[in-house]
Amino acid sequence: MDKKDFGAVGALASLAKDYPTQRAPSKPVSRAGEGEPVIQFSLSLRKSLRKQLMLLASDADMTMRAFVLHALKDKGLDVQPDDLLDLRKERP
Numbered sequence: 615m616d617k618k619d620f621g622a623v624g625a626l627a628s629l630a631k632d633y634p635t636q637r638a639p640s641k642p643v644s645r646a647g648e649g650e651p652v653i654q655f656s657l658s659l660r661k662s663l664r665k666q667l668m669l670l671a672s673d674a675d676m677t678m679r680a681f682v683l684h685a686l687k688d689k690g691l692d693v694q695p696d697d698l699l700d701l702r703k704e705r706p
Contacts, residue, residue, distance in 0.1 A: 667681065667682075676698075676700075677700055677702070680698045680700065683697055683698055684698070
């Protein structure tokens with residue numbers, strides 16, 4: 615196995631800063647519906663449909679949750695920008 619040259623990886627950080635991320639910002643975001651309770655919603659899909667959703671979301675570089683919320687926003691629902699944040703915990 616050949617050694618990898620990671621010397622240029624530091625240069626990537628300057629390029630990446632201009633691209634959006636789905637990670638939550640370190641400071642709290644003001645919410646239009648602050649104080650509004652967040653509830654869990656369950657959706658049953660055929661396995662093949664879930665796979666299609668997973669692939670579309672992956673191609674769009676977002677979570678399936680964010681992908682569905684974008685679709686709901688496109689249909690006129692009041693989806694706030696912080697509703698679209700990736701709330702998954704970062705892995706070490």
